[in-house]
Amino acid sequence: MPNGSALPGRSYLYVPGHRDSRHERAVHSGADDVIVDLEDAVPADAKKEARTACARLLERPPAGARVWARVNSHPAHLAADLAAVVSPSLTGVWVPKAEPALLAEVDERLTALEREAGVPAGATAVVALLETAEGVLRVEQVCRSPRVVRLGIGEADLAGELRLRPDEQSNQLHGVRLAVVLASAAAGLAPPVGPVEISVHDEERLHATTTLLLRQGFRARTALHPRQVPVINAVFTPTPQEVEEATELLAVLAEAQRQGQATAVDPSGRLVDPAVVRSAQEVLDRAR
Template identity: 55%
Template sequence: MQTVARSYLYVPGDRADLLDKAPGRGADALVLDLEDAVIAARKEQARETVGAFLAAAPRNGPGLWVRINSDQIEADIAVLSAAAVGIWVPKAEPNLLHEVDAALTRAERRLGPGAPTFQVVALIETARGVLTAAQVAAAPRVLRLGIGEADLAGELGLQPGADRAEFGPIRSQVVVASAAAGITPPVGPVETTLRDAARLEQTTRALLRQGFRARTAIHPGQLAVINDVFAPTAAELASARAVLEAMERAERRGSGVATDADGRLLDRAVVRTAAEVVRRADASAG
């Protein structure tokens, strides 16, 4: 399983046929969806299907997450087994995340010795979630944040253009909150245009520049592009390693600064960026 997932594939929780195929699709992690992908009349069937899938899931495949319904916490968390990494929490706000923490603690006790410590991906999808993003990021169990732009557009009355520029300030808040809390950089929203690989690459690279380090997918055909964008190129990796090596040589001489092969100054900020590139490359190769 990846140390840091680049791609998360949503899989409808009531579709056993899709769940069975999903581990081989190329996603770093799967999100078994009990929420938006499942109509109300099929929620219980979806829980049974996801529970059975988790019970039989191998431990050496992609990371397995369950997206719960924010108003059905106990029932949805009851499907978890030791094969799951944790849950995705939609409409995440501080009070809800504390309820989730308590419910996950009860689930761990139910599973007994050897149970994992379940983690949380908290989805910022409400105005209150945006305003409390720092608290959401610092809540118990939160590994990283995500952003649900369709829900936000509806609540805020936004009419996004093709470049999604209207979400720029909110995306920045999510990235800053993640960095301030010291958690894994956030997960970007889905690209809903399914048959346009060029657009998918363009919008994914925009997320990378904005500070996101992963993205959700709603179709397996999107995964290769997402994985490629969030994995550093060979040239980027070579440049990053050269920066780290130059700084190591400088430190051995007792200096806190160095220069690269082109004579450019390298300081701690540049080194931090280079180290992040190497970490992403190592995770991508995992």
């Protein structure tokens, strides 16, 4: 991942761009990544203020989380947003309502801005936030956009466009989630980032819905409040027991292969084959 650790984040904390008093606190919140929001969280008359505050944060970024900016997709704001935030300290941008044509425009603008700012070509990563029917239907093309390192999903906007009325478990959107997970895996991207939990005070619900996202193939989630970060990080971090079990599975198969066998049976009676070990290796890769 450009401008940051190769380990993709588990938690992406939104912070309103124009609330600069919250920026440094967000960076030190324990979130792996912070998204300075120049879009939905910012009133129309505060867009310029938000750009200035984000640029100020990037001038002297405090040690802590990687910093991203969520830009506006509307042409009236997109160019100014990108021009304000491109810098060596910026990990990348989140592009809402991501569709192939918009991503192509973002790539072109970023290329020019990187040259002007002395940023290495292609260093500014993009997370494509899928919030439209076209974005979901053309997700394979979205994944092929050269700067896209990860997909996100904005279910509130998407549900509105599709005229869905999701229940508390968002069952009506599970098909979309699977499509996003499949497209990410097929394109070799990091597993996608799940949507926010709007019940910011309900820790039990946050844990349950984040665990569901983990089971569905997501490995990160956006957060609206710092209090959500510890729960999200905990769910997406393997427990010591999971790490121990994964390590044992790898050892069992390795020993079987040394003896010329393709599979093995562990002490509990479970079949261990390369597919099982692949899942175990993924657990170890996520361990921090």
